[in-house]
Amino acid sequence: MEESLSGTLAIDLGNTNTVVAFQDQKDINSVLVEIPNITSSPGVVPSAVWFEEPSKITKIGISALKMRDNSNSDLFFHSNFKRLIGNSIEKINQKNILNPNECGEKFFQILWANIPQKYEIKRLVLTAPIDTYRGYREWLVNLCEEISVDEIALVDEPTAASLGINVPFGSKIMTLDIGGSTVDMNIVKIEGGEGKSGPIAELLKFKGNDVSSISKQKIRCAEIIGKAGSKIGGKDIDQWIVDYFIPGHNYINNLSKAEKIKCKLSSSVIKYETKYPIKLFTEKNNESEFYLSKEIFEKILIENNFLNHLNSLLKDLLNQARGKFCTVEDLNAIVLVGGGTQIPLIKEWITKKIPKIQIKSPPPIESIALGALAMTPGVKIKDILNKGLSIRLFNKREQKHFWHPIFCKGQTWPTEKPFKLILQASKNNQKIFEIVIGETQKERAYDVIFENGLPKLSEIQNEEEIIKWGKKPLKIVLKNKSNIGEDTLKLFFKITKNADLLVKCFDVKDEFFGEYNLGNIY
Structure with a gap:
């Protein structure tokens, strides 16, 4: 069984x-x-x-x-x-x-x-x-x-x-997807980060x-920054292969044979000049044998203006992105999706067009489904923060303290990844650091006023109000003194399933100082 x-x-x-x-x-x-x-x-x-x-x-x-x-x-x-x-x-x-x-x-x-x-x-x-x-x-x-x-x-x-x-979350990535019937290019920003x-x-x-x-x-x-596409894809490439040998023939069986040899020639281990046989149906359903190499395959793509077409789509995409203040240099990665992106000529083309950005080539067809599984190993209804949490830091330029957000209102908990923060010394010979936590008591308000019966936003907006927790602040004592502006502590914050705010503390050389419970968020 x-x-x-x-x-x-x-x-x-x-x-x-x-x-x-x-x-x-x-x-x-x-x-x-x-x-x-x-x-x-x-x-x-x-x-x-x-x-x-x-x-x-x-x-x-x-x-x-x-x-x-x-x-x-x-x-x-x-x-x-x-x-x-x-x-x-x-x-x-x-x-x-x-x-x-x-x-x-x-x-x-x-x-x-x-x-x-x-x-x-x-x-x-x-x-x-x-x-x-x-x-x-x-x-x-x-x-x-x-x-x-x-x-x-x-x-x-x-x-x-x-x-x-x-x-990482917050990244901007470009996706090139060449499927069976479409080419899709997009630039998106993944949620999260900072x-x-x-x-x-x-x-x-x-x-x-x-x-x-x-x-x-x-x-x-994800946020769409730019997208371009067309109704050209792998099936059209199959037809071009058949037309190269027997123009005008439309047998379905020929297209499936062309697809198989196209996949074979997309392998990186196949030599450039080696010719491989392909049997195609000709007039009166007779079969004839032809030979196709990577060299001829690339010639077919170029003669059918496929690279020129990709150039045009890429130009439109990058123009859209620039309109949203996103340049090529802002990209974290280029992701190749769909079987057509496995063709060596296509990989070579995108590498030459955008040379400084890392090309990622996951399994071309199943990558999205596998990513969906990775995203949901333990999907459950999580609770959502109804107020933000912040840490009090010192601004050495303005010589005053300010609140820096750790977790924002609307985030789910328990947290899956900790929030990392590096602390600098706020004075010379500093040996003691206090971890002071506050919570958002009042959100930033955008007041509407009326002038001559018409609604307008007031010029001065109410600042959000953060209230310091009544709990005793955590004090971390260093082994060595630190001077103003020096990176000193690495903190990793997380919220547990019991709604406790925990922090792990390390020095800049990764020596572990301990994990502490700063208090319950409720």
């Missing part, structure tokens, strides 16, 4: 491929889920639906792809529907029987029903695009009513992708109940 696995399932619905990954609650590693007659490879489901009327036959994934040559495929075969869900701008193919929302529902229903029984799903994690997020989330909330699982969480795609490459709240997953369902409208835990999406 097959062993049952209990844990979290992640589904990343893509425009070309959907990825299904599972993480057992006792294991840190993830597995890609294989489903007979649906997945094209472990964990990868072609985002395609065949829905036939009047029989109501529904097929998805690889089974749907096999039907696309049948008669009435313009009515019954559906693909490229993901980008249209929640998107009121793009036009919908009126010939198809199903609209994009209905396609997505059929796809999810069949996929969910066919998850192998050995997986006991305690939590489902779904991903959402940020450019059509609101409409897409609304569609998912309705969809989740039909899914029988206790917990359902939602993460945004760029944040999930960023977790797979381990960039004392701000980090990204969290949003709970749509908890303990079997819909909490999408009442949960304290609201998703914090």
Whole structure:
């Protein structure tokens, strides 16, 4: 009897491929889920639906792809529907029987029903695009009513992708995604950093109940700084390969063969000049053998203006970013997503265009689904701070104390990562440091006044008011004296599940001074 696995399932619905990954609650590693007659490879489901009327036959994934040559495929075969869900701008193919929302529902229903029984799903994690997020989330909330699982969480795609490459919260990253039918470039800023709240997953369902409208835990999406894209992708590259040898032929079988050799030539271990055979159907369904090398493959891409097209998209993207005061130098990383980015010529192109920024190349297809799993190992309804917490510091230039935020109002707790702060000596020969904590008593107010019956913001705003805790301040005694302006202490603050504010103290040479409980936040 097959062993049952209990844990979290992640589904990343893509425009070309959907990825299904599972993480057992006792294991840190993830597995890609294989489903007979649906997945094209472990964990990868072609985002395609065949829905036939009047029989109501529904097929998805690889089974749907096999039907696309049948008669009435313009009515019954559906693909490229993901980008249209929640998107009121793009036009919908009126010939198809199903609209994009209905396609997505059929796809999810069949996929969910066919998850192998050995997986006991305690939590489902779904991903959402940020450019059509609101409409897409609304569609998912309705969809989740039909899914029988206790917990359902939602993460945004760029944040999930960023977790797979381990960039710090608050980073600005550029993503280049070349999928089967689209090229997408975007620059986003990941939530968090500099004392701000980090990204969290949003709970749509908890303990079997819909909490999408009442949960304290609201998703914090990445911020779009710029985006550019086009409806050109891997499928077009496959067609260019076929046209290079036999112009004008459109056999589906030829395109699948072109895709296989394209993937082979995308390997870094393949030599540049070596030619590989490809058998293609010609006139009267006869097969002829041709030969393709990396050299010829790159020639095909260049002759079809693919690099020029990428140059144009990149130029538009960077112009948008500059309009929001973001330059190339501000980027923390460039992330390559989608199978098309594995083509060596494409990697070489982006490396030459933006040479000083680190290129990250996680598993191209499954990276977002795996990032979603990494983001939600223990998703639960966390409490939210209803007031900010600050530490009192000394400003040596102005010769006065001020409050520096540690945790902001609205952050979730218990905290997942500690907040780090480096303290400097505020006077010469300083040996004692006092850790004084305060909490926000009154938020900064933006007063509205009326002049001649019209509302205006007053020129002078009320400052936020921070009240010092009544608890006795923590005193840390150094072994050696420190002089004004010198980095002296490293502090790491966190809030525990019992609502205690803890701090770990080290000197600048990483000698541990101890961990202290500064008090309860309630």
